[in-house]
Amino acid sequence: MKTDKLFYRIFLNQPxxxxxxxxxxxxxxxxxxxxPVVKEKEFRLDGLLTPLGGDENVPLVFLEAQMQNDIEFYSRYFGGIFVYIHQYKVKRNWRGLLIxxxxxxxxxxxxxxQNLLNNQVQRLFLSxxxxxxxxxxxxxxLKLIVTPENQAVSEAQKILENTQTQEEFNLRLDLVEAILVNKFPKLTIEEIQKMINLREADITQTRFYQQVLEIGRTEGRTEGRTEGRTEGTQWGEANxxxxxxxxxxxxxxxxxxAKVRSLSIPQLESLGEALLDFQDIGDLENWLINHTSD
Structure with missing residues (x-):
């Protein structure tokens, strides 16, 4: 599954x-x-968390998620960190966080x-x-990401039941649905919502549900050129x-x-990577001009 964007979303919603x-x-x-893209060697760092505020004692955090085998992972990860520190003349402490x-x-x-892994980098093994x-x-x-499919629904329900406010519930529901969409790519959004089977919750008030509903109405007015499952995947990616x-x-x-929602899945994946470098709406507008055609 597209873990980079998924973890990006989790850390934004759960700071x-x-x-x-x-x-x-x-x-x-x-x-x-x-x-950021580190120049010269063209290393791309998956995630750099830069503290806001004036406390210089809070370190930079180099965050990366790696779910598959990759024998060059550690060399690329640490190579990117030190090239970045050299290039940007970093003068504060840093920590690594590997999922x-x-x-x-x-x-x-x-x-x-080894010394860096033991002292400078925190590794979380989801298993x-x-x-x-x-x-x-x-x-x-995070556990839900690696939970076996036959246990995922019950674990998702536990996460949603343990909420104190509607806002907290909505945030968790949004993440739970996103994880289940990746875990069950052949299911539609509606089928996943039925799986969760929340009797007390008003899921129609969540942003995720409302966006899917709006897109569904739009898609209903267009020619059905793809099956519902493919549309569901595109909807989730666009959202x-x-x-x-x-x-x-x-x-x-x-x-x-509307322009973003009209993009194909490969275009959405490309935009998902590019937007991490965006500074304002102008960057999005320029990207759409350069990557779409009339």
């Missing part, structure tokens, strides 16, 4: 997760998230980086969360990108939202 995973970061600390699938992943030789109960809501959301754009550039207009 307290950072301080929970790296205890030395103060609770409630806010970060700006981007994915990994399991302890048996082939990620390359650890020996050259370690399986079988654990009474996890915090943040960790329960995720729009949500990221709203956080990155401010609320985008209905006209721009």
């Amino acid at each position: 307290s997760l950072i301080s929970e995973l790296i205890p030395e970061i103060p609770e409630g600390c806010q970060f700006d998230y981007n994915a 990994l699938n399991n302890r048996n992943q082939e990620l390359g030789c650890e020996i050259p980086y 370690d969360l399986l079988g654990k109960e009474n996890l915090s809501p943040n960790l329960a959301i 995720m990108v729009i949500r990221q754009l709203n956080r990155r550039c401010g609320n985008i207009s209905d006209t721009l939202q």
